[in-house]
Amino acid sequence: MSFKKYLESEWFTFFSSPALLWQTFFVLIPLTIVLCFSFFDFSGDTISLSLVHYKTICREAYLYAIINSLVFSMITTFFCVLIAYPVAYFIAFCVDKFKLLFLMLLIMPSWTNIVTQIYAWFVLLQKNGPISLLFKGLHITSDTMHLLNNKTVIIIGLVYCFIPFMILPLYLSLSSINKKLLEASADLGATNFETFYRVILPLSKNGLFNGILLVSVPAFGEYAAIEVLGGANYALWGSNIVSTYLVASNYSLGAALTIIGIMAFLLNTACCISIYSFIKFFINYKPEKNNLNSNPYGEE
Numbered sequence: 001m002s003f004k005k006y007l008e009s010e011w012f013t014f015f016s017s018p019a020l021l022w023q024t025f026f027v028l029i030p031l032t033i034v035l036c037f038s039f040f041d042f043s044g045d046t047i048s049l050s051l052v053h054y055k056t057i058c059r060e061a062y063l064y065a066i067i068n069s070l071v072f073s074m075i076t077t078f079f080c081v082l083i084a085y086p087v088a089y090f091i092a093f094c095v096d097k098f099k100l101l102f103l104m105l106l107i108m109p110s111w112t113n114i115v116t117q118i119y120a121w122f123v124l125l126q127k128n129g130p131i132s133l134l135f136k137g138l139h140i141t142s143d144t145m146h147l148l149n150n151k152t153v154i155i156i157g158l159v160y161c162f163i164p165f166m167i168l169p170l171y172l173s174l175s176s177i178n179k180k181l182l183e184a185s186a187d188l189g190a191t192n193f194e195t196f197y198r199v200i201l202p203l204s205k206n207g208l209f210n211g212i213l214l215v216s217v218p219a220f221g222e223y224a225a226i227e228v229l230g231g232a233n234y235a236l237w238g239s240n241i242v243s244t245y246l247v248a249s250n251y252s253l254g255a256a257l258t259i260i261g262i263m264a265f266l267l268n269t270a271c272c273i274s275i276y277s278f279i280k281f282f283i284n285y286k287p288e289k290n291n292l293n294s295n296p297y298g299e300e
Contacts, residue, residue: 031262038256053256062240062257066264069237072151073220073265076158080166080215081208083159088170088207089200093179103171110164118228121157122148125229149231157225162218166211173207174200220265237261 041050056062091102109117124131125147132144147153177200185195223238241261244254 034255034258038252038259040252042252053253054260056253057257057260061235062260065235065240066237066261068234069220069261070264070268072154072158072222072226072236073216075155076162076219077166077212077216079155079159080163081212084163084166084170084211085208088167088174091167092171092174092177103168106164106167109160114161115224115228117161118157118224121153121160122228125153148229149233151230151234154225154230154234157229158219158222161222161225162215165214165218169207169210169214170204171207173204177203216269217265221261 038053039049039051041048041052043052087106091099095102123129126132127144127146129147132141132147135141136144181199181203182195185199190198221238221241222236223242226234226236226239237257241254241257244250244257
């Protein structure tokens with residue numbers, strides 16, 4: 001068999017094999033090692049298998065950190081959707097000549113490291129930073145303010161860092177919609193809201209789902225934004241893992257904390273998908289109308 005015929009017959013396997021190998025060696029195998037490592041206890045003179053680390057995580061402080069991370073992740077994802085959808089809609093349907101320019105402006109912040117972006121917000125929001133001095137100069141406040149170390153600032157930093165990952169999938173989905181469908185919807189008498197709800201939103205749901213995954217997953221385990229903008233006031237899942245590994249050097253507990261966090265996030269995602277499916281089924285459910293007086297043979 002020639003190479004060309006092989007590609008035609010096994011094209012999916014051939015082109016997906018690099019991604020599968022990458023996922024295997026850099027995701028599945030490391031996670032398997034972490035899972036196995038979480039059951040080892042090195043506290044004594046000998047190494048033993050134990051569930052002591054999972055019992056430790058059941059304490060209130062660790063569970064609170066995981067729940068707090070889930071809340072921050074969901075809030076960040078919500079605001080990213082709230083901001084990104086109108087922006088992606090505007091670029092896809094309202095911009096003709098300067099689409100590449102708008103997309104370039106959206107992608108440019110992602111060229112810098114996320115730590116650099118977080119420290120930029122730290123400089124802007126510190127006590128003698130530009131925003132605090134501006135408020136003082138406009139006599140909004142009598143003195144400079146310390147705007148850091150609160151939940152609002154953490155959410156602002158997370159939304160700023162991850163919003164490009166929400167806009168781009170949404171833009172790709174919206175730009176692929178045939179505009180003739182919108183014209184047909186208007187010709188049939190649908191309002192702008194009905195066109196959006198019944199045509200645009202269903203056709204862009206794949207981009208919305210991909211954007212939610214691209215934002216919620218890294219936001220759940222984010223460490224830099226919490227540490228720089230929130231200080232030591234908020235102990236979240238990512239910061240607990242870093243302190244357990246690097247400060248306490250308790251690698252088995254860190255591995256167990258990693259596994260529990262991943263399981264909690266997957267469980268939360270499964271619950272959200274189930275609730276969404278239930279609501280969608282409930283909205284679209286139309287009971288069948290049984291006409292008891294009708295004759296199956298069409299005779300009167």
